[in-house]
Amino acid sequence: MASSLVHTILSTIRIWAENLAGRWGIPPLFVSILAWIAAFVFVIVLVLLMVLLAVYLERKVSGYIQSRLGPMRVGPIGLFQTPMDALKILSKEDIVPRGADKIMHTIGPVFFFVAVVIGYVVIPWDHGAIAARVVDLNIGILLIVAVSSLGLLGIMVGGWGSNNKWSLLGAMRAVAQMISYEVALLLAIVCVVVQAGSMSLSVITADQSGTLLEWNILRWWLWPALLLYAIASIAESKRVPFDIPEAESELVAGYHTEYSGMKFGFFFLGEYAHLFIIALIGAVLFLGGWQSPLPASVADPIPGFVWLMGKALAIIVVTMWIRWTLPRLRVDQLMEFAWKGLVPLGFVAIMVTGLAVALGLGGGGM
Amino acid sequence: MWGYVRDIWQGAKSIVVGHIVTFRNFWRPKITDRYPHGNADENWQPGPGYRGGFALLKSDKEGRELRCTACMSCARACPVGCIHIEGEGKGKERHPVSFYIDMGLCVYCHQCVEACPSEALTMTDEYEISGTSRASLVRDLAQLIAAGEGQTEVSRVL
Amino acid sequence: MSETAQAPLRTEDITVNVGPQHPSTHGVLRFVVTLEGETIRECVPHIGYLHSSLEKIAETLRFGQYITNTDRFDYLNGLGNELCYVQAVERLLGVEPPPRTQFIRTLMAELKRISSHLVYLGTYGNDTGAVTVFLHAFRERELLMNMFEAVTGGRLLYNYLRIGGLRNDLPTGFDEQVCSFLEHFPPRLEEMNDLLTKNRIFIARTRGVGLLTAEQALSYGVTGPTLRGCGVSYDMRKLRPYAAYDQVEFDVPTFPEGDCLARHLVRMEEMRQSLRIVRQLLDKMPDGEVQADVPRRLKPEPGEVYERVESPRGELGCYLVSDGSDKPYRMHWRGPSFYNLQALPEMVRGGLVADFIATLGSLDPVAPDIDR
Numbered sequence: 001m002a003s004s005l006v007h008t009i010l011s012t013i014r015i016w017a018e019n020l021a022g023r024w025g026i027p028p029l030f031v032s033i034l035a036w037i038a039a040f041v042f043v044i045v046l047v048l049l050m051v052l053l054a055v056y057l058e059r060k061v062s063g064y065i066q067s068r069l070g071p072m073r074v075g076p077i078g079l080f081q082t083p084m085d086a087l088k089i090l091s092k093e094d095i096v097p098r099g100a101d102k103i104m105h106t107i108g109p110v111f112f113f114v115a116v117v118i119g120y121v122v123i124p125w126d127h128g129a130i131a132a133r134v135v136d137l138n139i140g141i142l143l144i145v146a147v148s149s150l151g152l153l154g155i156m157v158g159g160w161g162s163n164n165k166w167s168l169l170g171a172m173r174a175v176a177q178m179i180s181y182e183v184a185l186l187l188a189i190v191c192v193v194v195q196a197g198s199m200s201l202s203v204i205t206a207d208q209s210g211t212l213l214e215w216n217i218l219r220w221w222l223w224p225a226l227l228l229y230a231i232a233s234i235a236e237s238k239r240v241p242f243d244i245p246e247a248e249s250e251l252v253a254g255y256h257t258e259y260s261g262m263k264f265g266f267f268f269l270g271e272y273a274h275l276f277i278i279a280l281i282g283a284v285l286f287l288g289g290w291q292s293p294l295p296a297s298v299a300d301p302i303p304g305f306v307w308l309m310g311k312a313l314a315i316i317v318v319t320m321w322i323r324w325t326l327p328r329l330r331v332d333q334l335m336e337f338a339w340k341g342l343v344p345l346g347f348v349a350i351m352v353t354g355l356a357v358a359l360g361l362g363g364g365g366m
Numbered sequence: 367m368w369g370y371v372r373d374i375w376q377g378a379k380s381i382v383v384g385h386i387v388t389f390r391n392f393w394r395p396k397i398t399d400r401y402p403h404g405n406a407d408e409n410w411q412p413g414p415g416y417r418g419g420f421a422l423l424k425s426d427k428e429g430r431e432l433r434c435t436a437c438m439s440c441a442r443a444c445p446v447g448c449i450h451i452e453g454e455g456k457g458k459e460r461h462p463v464s465f466y467i468d469m470g471l472c473v474y475c476h477q478c479v480e481a482c483p484s485e486a487l488t489m490t491d492e493y494e495i496s497g498t499s500r501a502s503l504v505r506d507l508a509q510l511i512a513a514g515e516g517q518t519e520v521s522r523v524l
Numbered sequence: 525m526s527e528t529a530q531a532p533l534r535t536e537d538i539t540v541n542v543g544p545q546h547p548s549t550h551g552v553l554r555f556v557v558t559l560e561g562e563t564i565r566e567c568v569p570h571i572g573y574l575h576s577s578l579e580k581i582a583e584t585l586r587f588g589q590y591i592t593n594t595d596r597f598d599y600l601n602g603l604g605n606e607l608c609y610v611q612a613v614e615r616l617l618g619v620e621p622p623p624r625t626q627f628i629r630t631l632m633a634e635l636k637r638i639s640s641h642l643v644y645l646g647t648y649g650n651d652t653g654a655v656t657v658f659l660h661a662f663r664e665r666e667l668l669m670n671m672f673e674a675v676t677g678g679r680l681l682y683n684y685l686r687i688g689g690l691r692n693d694l695p696t697g698f699d700e701q702v703c704s705f706l707e708h709f710p711p712r713l714e715e716m717n718d719l720l721t722k723n724r725i726f727i728a729r730t731r732g733v734g735l736l737t738a739e740q741a742l743s744y745g746v747t748g749p750t751l752r753g754c755g756v757s758y759d760m761r762k763l764r765p766y767a768a769y770d771q772v773e774f775d776v777p778t779f780p781e782g783d784c785l786a787r788h789l790v791r792m793e794e795m796r797q798s799l800r801i802v803r804q805l806l807d808k809m810p811d812g813e814v815q816a817d818v819p820r821r822l823k824p825e826p827g828e829v830y831e832r833v834e835s836p837r838g839e840l841g842c843y844l845v846s847d848g849s850d851k852p853y854r855m856h857w858r859g860p861s862f863y864n865l866q867a868l869p870e871m872v873r874g875g876l877v878a879d880f881i882a883t884l885g886s887l888d889p890v891a892p893d894i895d896r
Contacts, residue, residue, distance in 0.1 A: 065388045066659035069398045165540045169562070169877070240653055241725055249548040249651045250881050325388045325719070326381065327726045328653025330878040331562055377724030387719045388656060397663055414695050415677035445589040475592035475683040476691065489677075 043120045050309075051272040054316055055082045061320040086265070094261035101161040108158020109259065109266035115151035116274045119144040123280050124202040124289060125305040140201040141189055144281060145182065148236070148274065152178050155245070158267070159255035170254025173331055174238065174245035180338035181235040181242075184228055187346025191225035191353040192216060192285045201281075205289030215288040221356035224349035226286055228342060233282060234319055235338070237275040241326040244334055275316060283311035412491040417474045419492035420467050420505060421514030423485070432511070433486035436462040443481035448472045465510055469495060470503040479520060488520040537565055544573050548651050548881050551891025555868075555880075562876045567869045571862075575895040582855040587613050587822045588687055590852070595681040597857065598893035600640040601835045603632045603672075606685040611766060612831035612842040616824040619688040623768075624812045628690060630768040631805045632675065633833075634798045635702075638709075639668040640836035641791045641798075644888040648788065649720050651885035652729050657720045664712050671701055687822060689815030699806060706803055713795060721792060730784035734871040734883030737782055744870070745863040748838025749794065750887055753787035755780035760834035772804040784886040791888070794836075823850050837861050837888055861893040 021031045056071070056079065063070025071078030096105050122140035152175055159171020193199055195216065196207035208215050216222045235242035246254030256267045283289060288311075290304030329337065412418065425433050436453025437460075448471035452464045479487055490513055497503045505513075543554035552573040558566040578597050582590050594609045595602035607629050614621065621629075642665040649657030669679045674695050676684035684691050720726050736746070738754040751758050759776040761769040777793035779786035828845040838860030847853040864887045872880045 061392075062656075064392045064396070066656050067391060067394060067397050067663050068659065069396050069400070072400060165538055169540075169559075243653065244878070247653065247878070249653065250878050252547060321385060321388060324656045325384045326654060327649070327720065327723060327729060328878075329725055330729055330876060332876065333728055380718075380722050380724045383718050384723050387715050390715075391656075391660070397666070412673070414674060415692060416673065417677040443589070445585055445592050473592050473683075474678065474681065476677065477589065477592070477683070480691070 040121070044117060047117055047120060047273050047276065048269070050276050051269050052082045052086065053313075054272045054276060055085075057313070057317065058320050058323075061317060062324045065321070065324045089265040089268075090262055092261040094263060095258075097163055097258045100163040100258065104157045104161025105258075106263065108154050108156075108161055109256075109263045109270070110154070111157060112151045112154030113266040113270040113273070115147050115154060116270045116277065118147045119277045120273075120280075122201055123277070123308075124205055124284065125308060138198065138200045138203075141193065141199050141204070141281070141285075144277070145186060145189065148277070149178065149182050151270065151274070154270075155255050158259070162255075162258035164258045166251045166253070166257045167255050170245045170247075170251045170257070173247075173251075174255055176331075177238070177242065177245060177334060177338075178236060180335055181232045181342070184232040184338055184342035184346050185236055187343065187350060188225045188229035188232060189285065190346075191222055191228075191349050194350070194353050194357055195219070195222060201284050201289070205284055205291065208288040209291055212288075212293050215286065215293075217286045219356075221352050222286070222349075224345060224352055228346055228349055229282060229285065232342060233278040234322065235334075237278050237319070238271065239275065239319060240323040241329050242334060243323075243328055244331050247328060275319065276312060279312040279315035279319070280308065282315050283308055287311045287315075412493055416491040416493070417476050417489045419469070419490045419495050419513055420510055421488050421490050421517060422465065422507070422510040423488060423514045423517055423520065424511075432461055433484045434462050434465070435460045435484055435486070436465075437483065439481040439483055440478035440487050443477045445475060445477065446471050446473055449478060462507060465507040467505045467510065468503065469497075469505060470500050482520075485520045488514065488517065490514075490517070535560065542880070548647075548885065549891070550647065550884070550889050553889070553891050553894070555884075557877075557880065559877065564872050564875050564877065564880055567872050567880065569865055569868060571865070571894050573895065574892045576892060578896050579855050579857060582852050584851065586850045587824075587852065590855075591685060591687075592681070592683045595683060596892065597896050598835060598837070598840070598859065598861070598890050599680060600643050600890055601636055601837070601840075602680065602682050603629075603636045603676075603684060604833060604835045604840065606682065607633050607767065608831055608833040608835075608840050608842045610685045610687060611833070612829050612844045613687050613822070613824070615829045615831060616827065616844060616846055617687070617818065617822060619816055619818055621688050621816050622813045623810045624693075625689050625814045625816070626768040627771075627805055627809050628694060628814065629685060630772075631702075631802060631809075632672075632684070633767070634801045634805070635668055635671060637836045638795050638798045638802075639665050639672075640888075641795050642668075644791055644836070645716060645720070648885045648888075651881050652720075652726055654720055654723070654726065657716055660712075660716055660719070664709060664716075667705055667708070671698070671705070674698060674701065686815065688818040689813075693814050702802060702806060706799060710796070710799065713792070717792060721788065727785060729878070729882055730788060730886070731781075732783050733875065733879045734784045734886060735782050736867055736871050740870055741782070741867060744867040746838070746867050747863065748835070748860050749787050749790040750838065750864050750867075752776065752778045752790045754782040758839075760832050760839055764832065766831075766833060768805065769801075771808060772801050774798075774801050784882050787886045791836075821850055823848060832858075835860055837890065837893065838864060857896050859893040859896050861887070861889040861891075862896075865889055865894055 017035075018028075018031060021028070059078075059081070060070040062068075071081035074080040074084050096102055122143055124140075155174045156171050159167040159174070162168075192204060196204040198204065198207075212218065217226060238245050244250075246256065248254075251257070256264055259267060290308040292304070292307050423433050425431050436451050438451055438453075441447070441449040441451055448468040450464070450466040450468075451462050453460050454463045455461060474489075476489060479489055492513065495503075537558050537560050539556060539558050541554060542557050543549040544552045549555075554570040554573065556568045556570060557564055576597065578593055581593060585593070591606055591609060594605040598605055610629075642661040646658035646661035646665075649655065649661070672682060673679050675698060676682040676691065678684075736750070736754055738751075738756050740746075741751050741754045741756065746754075747758060755778050757776050757778045760766070761774075762776055774797045777790050777797065779789050824846045826846055826848040828843070830841060830843045832839050832841045834840070839858065840860055841856075841858030843854075843856040843858070844852050845854040868884060868887065871883050875883070
């Protein structure tokens with residue numbers, strides 16, 4: 001299998017590096033730190049690439065939905081448009097408004113971006129120990145949820161530090177929205193955790209191994225959780241119809257109104273990275289992670305991380321479809337929907353899942 | 367209770383219908399003309415009465431003399447006063463020696479063409495009339511005559 | 525317990541500028557909005573950013589020359605504005621345009637109404653966050669623009685109507701163009717309704733928002749779809765039929781709720797009624813001249829005249845005073861957007877920021893029409 005070939009290559013490189021380090025007398029702790037850094041760099045590069053792809057896709061999908069062509073001029077079918085825009089953003093002037101808190105204004109976007117990217121370290125990209133993930137925490141999903149809500153702090157700090165009322169309003173809305181939907185998101189995740197019996201993402205993936213029918217999306221007792229996750233995750237990534245923190249027609253640009261240049265770029269990157277991680281978790285929780293949908297008897301030439309990426313991209317395209325279809329909710333309706341609609345639905349979902357697992361339908365290793 | 371359920375059902379249905387609409391539009395032919403690339407040039411023609419640039423016409427196909435008699439009707443009719451003419455000669459001999467139209471001021475209202483008693487001034491369907499400086503927007507006599515080369519009819523007028 | 529713990533939490537109102545540079549002010553408008561959290565305490569419109577002195581300019585131009593300026597203040601209703609002005613001058617002069625002219629004028633005004641409501645539909649979708657409907661509406665509007673270009677030679681600034689007539693007759697093949705539009709457009713309108721009007725989120729955003737009672741509306745001089753959305757059937761085309769409106773059948777849609785959704789539904793229904801009018805006009809279109817005999821130099825008798833037409837935004841009025849010369853002594857436009865905007869502070873007080881945007885969009889203001 002090709003995926004095992006990838007592993008052979010990667011493990012060969014690792015053994016070679018370890019031997020080299022041994023010959024040069026570098027302590028093994030240092031080597032493993034280096035390996036971590038290398039893995040983290042790999043993750044960040046991957047994130048940036050995926051963000052570029054997602055932005056390009058967004059433009060194309062929105063264009064096609066709106067009877068337009070989307071970017072067509074830079075490169076073949078406009079493929080280089082987003083890299084060029086990224087370069088443009090890098091070269092733009094960084095403006096800090098008068099009266100703004102300079103330190104907070106700078107920390108905000110960085111904090112937001114880092115908090116989002118940290119979540120990537122626990123995503124199981126593939127089976128096997130090497131290159132599969134940076135770390136395999138047994139509470140992986142908990143880490144992601146915890147860290148991504150830290151990103152809120154970045155938004156709040158940035159919105160507050162901008163000395164702009166629109167930014168402040170946007171930041172307040174963002175905090176209110178994300179705290180509320182975090183609860184719903186967590187309830188949806190709990191269902192899957194109950195089903196798999198573990199908070200480790202690789203165990204959750206393994207729980208869905210076997211045929212296509214074993215995927216959580218095809219287990220009917222997880223459907224309430226799936227619906228809940230779909231809605232809450234879109235709200236978490238602050239996209240239409242839940243984009244009230246930046247609601248363009250109301251708050252100009254919300255919490256990043258006063259940002260330009262690379263600081264804005266961090267917010268922008270962070271947003272798409274957040275979208276991507278939401279899609280990745282969705283793929284892991286409900287679509288079988290890196291596992292191939294093909295039956296086991298068919299030799300699968302595609303490595304697992306490509307499957308995972310493909311699933312995540314499919315989810316992203318669906319969120320784009322939703323984004324370019326629906327109007328935006330109002331802030332009070334949004335909160336009402338979260339607390340009166342989704343949270344009760346979450347308890348129902350947990351009950352359904354719990355009953356199914358208790359009756360022996362679900363796997364459940366509790 | 368029943369109303370509550372029905373509200374949820376209808377809300378969900380309306381949202382699904384919206385997605386069907388956007389999905390259908392996703393596959394429709396796109397209307398973008400990739401001007402000036404692609405096939406935009408063949409596809410797009412200005413309408414029959416399009417009001418673009420200006421031209422001064424000659425009295426016959428061979429192009430011997432101008433129809434314009436420098437009577438100033440067009441300059442008087444212009445609401446913004448963007449036409450400047452200097453004429454020479456008397457009676458039948460009268461002809462313009464300088465004729466400026468400032469396209470930067472022009473509001474493309476076509477009233478000068480309608481005012482012209484000798485059907486000498488016309489608007490063309492030239493549509494790429496932007497320039498990089500204000501001076502480049504001023505059309506002089508030679509440019510106006512060149513724009514009317516080979517044309518014998520004025521643009522649509524009652 | 526200490527005193528401070530019992531005292532209510534002290535909050536402060538914040539004042540924000542919505543505009544002059546804001547994504548949803550439909551041009552250059554400015555509102556000073558006082559917010560308590562997200563709730564609007566007070567909203568003060570500041571106008572004048574697009575004042576273009578059109579009324580004063582009229583005093584320096586001859587009657588025929590001014591037509592070119594009428595396209596420019598309510599740029600979504602160019603042909604309707606021309607109609608208003610031309611009718612005012614014709615009444616001053618006592619000129620009666622030929623019947624074919626009246627039909628073509630009505631036809632163009634109704635097509636322009638559809639085009640204007642399409643812009644409203646698109647921008648309102650944009651205001652409520654549904655961006656796609658904006659481009660769908662503009663895609664259909666493009667077909668109308670092509671028609672206007674074929675007839676008048678311009679896409680936005682037409683200068684098509686003349687005192688006592690028209691610049692030119694309809695071009696050949698125009699009937700087929702309109703007929704194919706009449707075939708093509710209704711399903712697309714239904715599609716846009718599916719996408720926006722029937723959407724549950726959109727209804728939640730607009731129902732019961734920006735409430736205006738009929739009494740309030742009348743006292744502020746609100747007209748057009750905004751007034752008809754309060755249940756008052758007030759339409760110049762019915763009340764005082766001008767041009768060829770007495771020759772066609774149509775309904776004046778009214779909705780009694782007085783909220784944003786009612787105003788939206790009025791406009792959607794008006795588009796269907798306009799299609800109906802266009803169809804009848806094409807069927808009944810008489811032959812003949814399109815220009816009445818008018819002297820080359822127009823010198824009306826001294827006097828004054830006030831002419832009203834129904835623009836897509838409401839009652840558009842043109843007041844002309846003549847002192848016997850070839851230029852107006854004084855002219856005044858009654859821009860419907862200006863009067864409709866006066867009711868906005870009443871409508872948004874106590875609402876949320878999002879409601880403010882939804883209400884402003886539902887008035888369909890055109891900034892140059894407010895400032896003139």
